[in-house]
Amino acid sequence: MDQLQPPANRRSGANGGGRRVYDLLRAQMADGSLAVGARLPSTRALAADLGVARSTVTVAYEQLAAEGFVATAPGRSARVAAPLAPRAESRAPAGPGPLRAAALSAYGQRLAALELLTAQTSATESAPIDFLYGAVAARDFPTLAWKRAYQAELLRQRPSLYYGAPEGDPDLRQALQGYLRRARGLTCSAEQILIVQGAQQAIDLCARLLLDADSAYVFEDPGYVMARRCFEASGARGLAVGVDSLGMDTSSLPGDSGLRLAYVTPSHQFPLGGVLPVGRRQELLRWARQQDAWIIEDDYDGEFRYGQRPIDALQSMDTDGRVLYIGTFSKALSPQLRLAYMVLPERLVPLFRKAKRLADRHAPVMEQRVLAALLDSGAYERHVRRMRRENERRRNALLDAIRRHLPADAKVAGSAAGLHLVLWLPALRPRHEPQLIAAARAAGVGVYGVSPLFARPPGAMAPRPAGLILGYASLTLAQIDAGMQRLAGALAVLA
Incomplete structure (x- = not known):
């Protein structure tokens, strides 16, 4: 019965319960100590050897029998019925690799x-003053x-x-x-x-x-x-x-x-x-x-x-x-x-x-x-009418702040409706948009370029200036004014 003795570093007794006995027997089957056809000790004998209750061993035998690893019959000793492959050694999880084309539908x-990355999600964190288009003020709900x-x-x-x-x-x-x-x-x-x-x-x-x-x-x-x-x-x-x-x-x-x-x-x-x-x-x-x-x-x-x-x-x-x-x-x-x-x-x-x-x-x-x-x-x-009035105030505040703080050649488009407008900056070209966005974010202002929303390459269209999409529905009037002041500072850096 030596092959069924618990490992030296395992504590015997009933505290381990049926799971400890089950794991011990499975390990012996996996390493070949208990080959197919080998007779298992009686539940009474194994319980005495391991220092556990006989019912604990019985539960482990019943589980192994239910899984097909052990064969039992009335009046006969239990025997190993099927081989158990050794468990694979634990390995560090492999990193995600590319999916094979055959594994995917067309x-x-x-x-x-x-x-799918869009202009709104390109920044990892929102800026303190964020002209995020598509956002609305939580306080307006x-x-x-x-x-x-x-x-x-x-x-x-x-x-x-x-x-x-x-x-x-x-x-x-x-x-x-x-x-x-x-x-x-x-x-x-x-x-x-x-x-x-x-x-x-x-x-x-x-x-x-x-x-x-x-x-x-x-x-x-x-x-x-x-x-x-x-x-x-x-x-x-x-x-x-x-x-x-x-x-x-x-x-x-x-x-x-x-x-x-x-x-x-x-x-x-x-x-x-x-x-x-x-x-x-x-x-x-x-x-x-x-x-x-x-x-x-x-x-x-x-x-x-x-x-x-x-x-x-x-x-x-x-x-x-x-x-x-x-x-x-x-x-x-x-x-x-x-x-x-x-x-x-x-x-x-x-x-x-x-x-x-x-x-x-x-x-x-x-x-x-x-x-x-x-x-x-x-x-x-009633809520929509109230929101229309509130957002008209925000739009007017943004138009006023653009007029007071930004260069005189700045042009606004799309301000008659909606919750955002487009700001064209004739002094800059589309290639300058990422630099301007980064400079504005460094100043605590989130703005978003219009270029990612074009499908055709710049060479296929008439030349155009750099542009920003400014959403205003989530901001206060004070934030709108402060944001345009900070954007003016970012523009000065690029000048």
């Missing part, structure tokens, strides 16, 4: 090759109204908790139908509305359902990079269309075969801020009809137009059922809420509902019901 290979509606929903008696409908909560879709008619001039039925987890999911669904690897799409240049990446991941071919002060230059729309869709931000072009005029909207709709293509209208901040009523959505002019409208709560409430919506042509409704169900079943139900309550009560629209 979609996975395309996605692996894409660079309607905390009390949200809390009241959320508590009321929590206390509402429900017969059971189960998955919701993939198209979204019916109360929210009904409330959105009325809101979109009032606020965006958009006429639709509640059945055409699909609730999604952020506008990014809406764009991803469009890419998956409307594009193939042998098709093509049109996008604004410069434009929203994360939308372009979704379309690129489908394998489709992207065709850039230039943007001017009025938005997409629709006179330059290509007539290539295989064009499936155009992605546009007509109410406030991202990032340059142009508002697509009626003539160009009509030209875009005619182009879609001729190409038999879809139009994806991303209305990411359409509620925020200053000095006049927000312009109606492009979808309100669509008579052919070609426009897929995307709206979001990210800019009015919070980008962390991850709730947005689509208004779909009727013929696409069943397909998108199926895709949404497969993707994630449905968006969070509790938050949908809270939003429905805020829309029904009028609290949401």
